[in-house]
Amino acid sequence: MLRTTLLVAALAATFPAVADPDLNALRAEIQALKSNYEARIQALETRLQQTENAAPVALPAAEAAPVQSAGNRFNPDISLILQGGYTHLGNGDKRRITGFMPADHDSTPTRGFSLNGTELVMSASIDPSFRGHLIVALQDEAAEVEEAWFQTTRLGNGFSIKGGRFRSGLGYQNEKHPHAWDFADNTLMYRALFGEAYGNDGLQLKWVAPTDLFLELGAEAGRGANFPGTDRNRNGVGSVALFGHLGGDVGASHSWRGGLSYLQTQARDREASLDDLNAVEGNTLFSGKSKTWVADFVWKWAPEGNASERSFKFSTEYFLRNERGTLLCQDNTSDFGKCDGTEGAYRTQQSGLYAQGVYQFMPRWRTGYRYDRLNTGSVDFGSNNASLNAGNYSPIRHSLMLDYSPSEFSRLRLQYSKDKSMQGLAENQWFVQYVHSLGSHGAHTF
Amino acid sequence: MKRLLALLILLLPLSAHAALNVFACEPEWAALARELGGNDVKVYSAITAMQDPHRIEARPSLIAQMRRADLVVCTGAELEIGWLPILLRDAGNAGVQPGQPGYFEATRFVTLMEKPTRLDRADGDVHASGNPHIHTDPRNIQRVSEALAARLIEIDPAHAAAHRARGVSFSARWNAAMTGWQTRAEPLKGLPVVVQHKSFSYLLNWLEMRTLATLEPKPGVEPSVGYLASVAAQLQETPAKLVLRAAYQSPRPADWLAQRAGIPALALPYTVGGSKRASDLFGLFDDTLDQLLKVAP
Numbered sequence: 001m002l003r004t005t006l007l008v009a010a011l012a013a014t015f016p017a018v019a020d021p022d023l024n025a026l027r028a029e030i031q032a033l034k035s036n037y038e039a040r041i042q043a044l045e046t047r048l049q050q051t052e053n054a055a056p057v058a059l060p061a062a063e064a065a066p067v068q069s070a071g072n073r074f075n076p077d078i079s080l081i082l083q084g085g086y087t088h089l090g091n092g093d094k095r096r097i098t099g100f101m102p103a104d105h106d107s108t109p110t111r112g113f114s115l116n117g118t119e120l121v122m123s124a125s126i127d128p129s130f131r132g133h134l135i136v137a138l139q140d141e142a143a144e145v146e147e148a149w150f151q152t153t154r155l156g157n158g159f160s161i162k163g164g165r166f167r168s169g170l171g172y173q174n175e176k177h178p179h180a181w182d183f184a185d186n187t188l189m190y191r192a193l194f195g196e197a198y199g200n201d202g203l204q205l206k207w208v209a210p211t212d213l214f215l216e217l218g219a220e221a222g223r224g225a226n227f228p229g230t231d232r233n234r235n236g237v238g239s240v241a242l243f244g245h246l247g248g249d250v251g252a253s254h255s256w257r258g259g260l261s262y263l264q265t266q267a268r269d270r271e272a273s274l275d276d277l278n279a280v281e282g283n284t285l286f287s288g289k290s291k292t293w294v295a296d297f298v299w300k301w302a303p304e305g306n307a308s309e310r311s312f313k314f315s316t317e318y319f320l321r322n323e324r325g326t327l328l329c330q331d332n333t334s335d336f337g338k339c340d341g342t343e344g345a346y347r348t349q350q351s352g353l354y355a356q357g358v359y360q361f362m363p364r365w366r367t368g369y370r371y372d373r374l375n376t377g378s379v380d381f382g383s384n385n386a387s388l389n390a391g392n393y394s395p396i397r398h399s400l401m402l403d404y405s406p407s408e409f410s411r412l413r414l415q416y417s418k419d420k421s422m423q424g425l426a427e428n429q430w431f432v433q434y435v436h437s438l439g440s441h442g443a444h445t446f
Numbered sequence: 447m448k449r450l451l452a453l454l455i456l457l458l459p460l461s462a463h464a465a466l467n468v469f470a471c472e473p474e475w476a477a478l479a480r481e482l483g484g485n486d487v488k489v490y491s492a493i494t495a496m497q498d499p500h501r502i503e504a505r506p507s508l509i510a511q512m513r514r515a516d517l518v519v520c521t522g523a524e525l526e527i528g529w530l531p532i533l534l535r536d537a538g539n540a541g542v543q544p545g546q547p548g549y550f551e552a553t554r555f556v557t558l559m560e561k562p563t564r565l566d567r568a569d570g571d572v573h574a575s576g577n578p579h580i581h582t583d584p585r586n587i588q589r590v591s592e593a594l595a596a597r598l599i600e601i602d603p604a605h606a607a608a609h610r611a612r613g614v615s616f617s618a619r620w621n622a623a624m625t626g627w628q629t630r631a632e633p634l635k636g637l638p639v640v641v642q643h644k645s646f647s648y649l650l651n652w653l654e655m656r657t658l659a660t661l662e663p664k665p666g667v668e669p670s671v672g673y674l675a676s677v678a679a680q681l682q683e684t685p686a687k688l689v690l691r692a693a694y695q696s697p698r699p700a701d702w703l704a705q706r707a708g709i710p711a712l713a714l715p716y717t718v719g720g721s722k723r724a725s726d727l728f729g730l731f732d733d734t735l736d737q738l739l740k741v742a743p
Contacts, residue, residue: 307503444503
């Protein structure tokens with residue numbers, strides 16, 4: 001076909017002068033053929049270009065992977081949290097919650113400019129059976145291992161075992177590190193219960209039920225060295241925690257989770273300084289059992305479940321703590337105190353709660369309100385009632401916050417709190433805070 | 447106690463014969479799993495077409511579904527990095543961990559576009575392995591469907607023949623539909639458009655349309671008014687015909703620009719369920735093309 005056309009074209013070129021009506025018809029035909037071919041060739045060219053543009057089927061992975069030495073390729077995911085800000089607080093120098101035994105790891109904010117949570121997080125699969133996780137809190141002259149655990153990935157049937165140092169699965173806020181909090185400082189409840197949160201060295205067994213409704217049960221056994229327990233230099237189990245959570249969705253827009261947890265631990269000579277009836281500081285030592293119940297509930301809303309525009313989150317937790325044992329108030333009579341070194345029975349039942357709502361009113365902007373309240377409840381110092389009294393004060397705090405997140409990796413926050421957690425003080429507190437996350441994209445829990 | 451045991455024994459054989467539980471991260475893979483698995487699978491879609499696949503909460507209900515899944519079908523390429531790892535970690539399901547046959551990542555079976563040449567968060571929420579929105583090109587659906595059909599046969603050998611038959615039938619129907627779409631889409635070639643997020647790169651590449659601008663200054667970063675104004679100014683020089691966004695994305699930036707430039711803004715279904723007509727994968731492309739052709743010159 002092509003050959004004939006070429007032949008005809010060549011003939012036509014050889015005899016240009018011949019003006020015959022037949023030849024004219026032939027010329028027109030050639031012209032038509034020529035344009036037809038041009039169109040075809042163009043179509044072919046476009047198709048070729050298409051195939052060039054179109055993605056070829058599955059390139060070999062080796063070609064796609066960036067050049068990296070084998071030593072680096074297995075590095076764990078690393079992310080770094082930078083957190084700090086400016087805090088304006090009142091004068092109170094002790095900053096203890098009235099009526100509650102101060103936890104030894106109290107995360108009260110410091111005044112003025114400060115760094116308040118630089119954390120290094122690393123995680124990776126260890127092998128087909130385990131994954132590992134490390135969180136180190138970096139402070140001046142210290143690096144504290146907050147979490148360092150392994151978790152099984154191959155048990156199946158909803159079971160997993162975690163071992164090492166980890167945040168207990170009790171309650172709701174407990175597993176969340178400060179950078180994931182919705183407010184600049186800790187809730188009064190968690191401050192009174194654990195200082196920051198309850199972490200432990202031990203083992204956790206967790207089971208998720210094969211049901212539509214989310215049901216999770218967990219049990220932990222650990223060293224129990226942290227407040228409200230103490231290190232007791234003994235074999236065996238120092239603390240036990242049990243928890244259960246239920247959760248689900250209501251339509252596409254609502255989801256919820258609720259739970260109940262129990263923690264039992266023991267203390268020996270747990271130190272705390274309390275003001276005695278003469279308002280003189282007395283050093284006390286508690287030995288005995290501490291039992292804590294926590295109930296938690298979280299509800300989240302987003303229109304059609306799409307939280308990028310607007311969303312709302314409500315969370316609340318309630319605790320009840322019983323402590324039984326003996327309390328010794330060391331002799332402070334030389335400082336004109338009331339304590340004379342008597343060891344007496346000690347029995348408390350205290351409770352408290354927080355409730356907070358955070359509303360994202362437009363992309364990147366959120367505002368929230370938090371209500372904290374603790375009840376001193378009944379504190380019986382036994383024979384030490386003559387020198388110590390927990391009083392009957394209810395610490396309360398109201399907090400308002402506004403935060404702005406330029407991206408998923410950064411957040412700036414302004415917070416105001418009216419803090420009445422210290423009897424006799426009604427403090428106005430201001431927080432300006434930044435929370436930045438560098439490195440690999442960490443996933444967030446519910 | 448005896449009664450409970452009896453009940454458990456009664457329940458056990460039931461669960462053994464039940465259909466394969468498929469946990470699909472996105473609606474497009476849920477739809478594909480339904481096409482390929484038919485009555486032999488029970489499909490759960492983690493998200494709806496009205497939700498942003500980048501920003502999903504690791505909700506308790508998702509952990510409960512993950513716990514029972516026999517096969518997890520997700521996009522991969524870090525699209526679900528903010529929530530899927532939590533579900534996998536907390537569900538205690540050994541069979542669907544990455545590397546197991548029960549874990550299927552669609553992006554492993556196609557070549558990704560827009561692979562960043564440098565990785566820096568200053569460039570926004572970049573995906574290191576490339577643009578993960580692969581399903582907007584039907585040729586990718588074809589590739590993924592072949593791999594997924596093979597995977598279904600691998601983990602559910604009891605129904606291998608049925609899976610194979612459905613795979614072949616889907617492939618034939620899909621190829622026929624693609625030929626139809628390609629012919630119909632002829633007028634869209636070279637059509638200049640503006641997109642809100644890089645959700646449609648594969649679609650536009652398939653239809654040979656031209657992307658003039660993206661409304662997000664950086665991937666995952668919301669546009670400011672100033673940036674939108676600069677895009678509008680750019681459009682005065684080189685006019686676009688359309689502004690495209692996915693159904694789940696906020697209409698504000700696209701509508702603002704459309705009004706400013708005097709061109710229509712389209713909310714494409716983006717995935718199955720994104721519009722009434724996009725009730726399955728065929729409907730998704732039918733509706734997408736119809737919407738585009740309606741406004742094309």
